[in-house]
Amino acid sequence: MRVPALPLEGDTIVAVSTPFGVGGIGIVRISGPDAEKAANHIFRPKTPAERSSSHRFTYGHVLDPENDFVVDEALMVVMRAPKTYTREDVVEVHCHGGAEPVRKVLELIVAQGVRLAEPGEFTRRAFMNGRIDLVQAEAVADIVEAKSETALRFAQRQLDGRLSGELRAVEEALRTLLMEVQAWLDFPEEDLPDPDFSRLRERIEVTARRVHDLASTYEEAHLFRDGVSLVIGGRPNVGKSTLLNVLVGKDRAIVSPTPGTTRDYLEEPVVLAGIPVCMIDTAGLREDAEEIEAQGVALARRQIETADLLLYVVDATLLESEPWDRMKELAPKGRTLAVINKVDLVPEAGLEDRLRSLPQLPFVAVSALYRSGIEGLQEAIRAQLTGDRLELDSRAVITNVRHRNALTRCFEALERAREQILARPMMGDLLAADLRYALRALGEILGETTPEEILNGIFETFCIGK
Ligand SMILES: Nc1nc2c(ncn2[C@@H]2O[C@H](COP(=O)(O)OP(=O)(O)OP(=O)(O)O)[C@@H](O)[C@H]2O)c(=O)[nH]1
Ligand SMILES: [Mg+2]
Structure with a gap:
């Protein structure tokens, strides 16, 4: 998977990951290089160990390091990178789910110099560190907000990479097409035989149909989400x-x-x-x-x-x-x-x-x-x-209008590419430009070429602690 070229923040962040209010447990989540150090400062295990093993719960107490007062009885789990939600070191402190214990644990961690996370920042880190692509990051938000069982199933299908896989397969096909066209354009003097244009057009048509079919699942599938x-x-x-x-x-x-x-x-x-x-x-x-x-x-x-x-x-x-x-x-x-x-x-x-x-x-x-x-x-x-239009049972579906719009742009570019092949004289440069444009539209969906402000818009809608 390509890791998006975005600067990694690299500092340590913390947030309450459970809903505000009263509940059985409340979870404070920390991610970043200092996560373990900060948590160890405020947590005293019942049976002190040299170093707690990764991905295992430790029972103990949260203490205020200023005065050694016990804040709450808690479980702590240290998850060392890279097999974590963010691919960074992650620590979760599971305390009692009252507003006060949760607030106090958060405050103690912040006192260790850890920064409060922005909405969606944990998921954004998972995306920036290449663990999931943008489509999967959006699926996380859809799962949290699913209003029906079908909505949940569609979001799950998006998180498991089915949609990403379909998009990548189309991307791959387009990249091969572009490479062939580009080779022909770049080295005219090398006496390369002209590409087989009718075959090229057929392949573009097949890919365009695939894009169109995927985009048209939106009409029905989005109803279940929205x-x-x-x-x-x-x-x-x-x-x-x-x-x-x-x-x-x-x-x-x-x-x-x-x-x-x-x-x-x-x-x-x-x-x-x-x-x-x-x-x-x-x-x-x-x-x-x-x-x-x-x-x-x-x-x-x-x-x-x-x-x-x-x-x-x-x-x-x-x-x-x-x-x-x-x-x-x-x-x-x-x-x-x-x-x-x-x-x-x-x-x-x-x-x-x-x-x-x-x-x-x-x-x-x-x-x-x-x-x-x-x-x-x-x-x-x-x-x-x-409208009984489609059989949506196990295939990748589009429920997000952002994806639909990008696919529509991709499809339109492929239509132009197809027409270009039929044009006399054919402009090879325009053909290549259309293919490149179609590729960019797909890259935007997956988060490979998505502008920063669009990324901000997506993650801002997440809740804090997600
Ligand atoms: N026999 C019969 N009566 C019905 C039926 N449906 C509703 N009613 C009766 O029709 C009357 C009006 O029902 P409402 O549901 O208040 O009608 P409405 O269209 O909301 O009326 P407004 O709010 O005044 O516009 C009530 O006395 C209902 O019991 C039905 O299927 N059969
Ligand atoms: Mg009425």
Whole structure:
């Protein structure tokens, strides 16, 4: 693996790596050349040893070296470089997880001249020291923040190097192509035979397709990482709040037979078919609402505009009076699913026919009150969101918009390279430049050629101690 050409800081850093507050244990992590020395200053093992062995816990006490007072009972683990998270010497002190013991341990280590770590600095060191690439470093943040099991699985696949491996294979193919083109350009006098251009174009096409296929996994896969907003909208009293309660599995919203019950919108997180969803219930849409309700209607419209998916709820007993034209103006195109609710109130006979006469729109018939048809609705939601486009089961997937954008740039450069081969006269220099540009885009994803400010932006979003 190429080690990114960035200066190594080399000083010793410390941070609390467990969440702030009360917990079973609290972990203070130290990394750098003085990690062991600083920790030994404040820790007294129960059974003193010459030198504690690496990667093994030692039981003992944290002491304030100023006065020898016992701060806490603790475990210490020394992990000597290079087989550590950062590839530097790392020490962890595991004390009791109260705010005060953790703060005190941190303070004692800082008093040894150790610097407080920046957010993400441990992971950044792992990256700078070549233990993981940038894609894997980002996977660490995704694992910590995973909002669903599928999100976790995708992040894990990214951390284990599957995505990096795929990117490197493409990189390798491009590098070979570039070398051949470059040799031909650099030594025209050597009577090298011209490259086989149609073969060259084919290889570029194959690589471009590979890049394109990888980039297109984003569309679906990112939903699992980033989550979606699902807005429940419709006219007053059609059963929107009842439906929200059914879908989130608890009585979250007030339900009543009075139209205009929901005024403000309300949000509730839920995982639907593996996708983290922010479910939003809104005020019923009507023109003649009085002032407060009218504000609610305005808020609802705004939510509907930005929804990833709108569940437009319709009362089955009022199908004929539904203002479909107005609804179509409002609903986001291609992102609307009609939910025909209260089907328990209409005779089954003839319902099919009446539903078939609806305007062209995917729909599902349910009774939110009796919870019938809900599984079908969940399945329809999943199909709408993912479009059943791809089989994402074990392949490398893209969930990060930064990766998607760089892959798109790579693909576009390869398209230009392909066109260049077809151009008459063909400009070899431009062909080489496009291939180089495509390579650089891949290098940016892996962290080999990523500008410093982008790296800063990535690691700043990490939590302290990670
Ligand atoms: N029979 C029947 N009644 C339902 C069904 N779903 C909801 N209701 C009833 O319809 C009434 C209105 O339900 P809500 O969930 O408050 O409707 P809403 O769309 O949120 O109404 P607003 O907030 O006023 O816009 C309540 O009395 C519900 O019990 C259903 O599937 N069948
Ligand atoms: Mg409501």
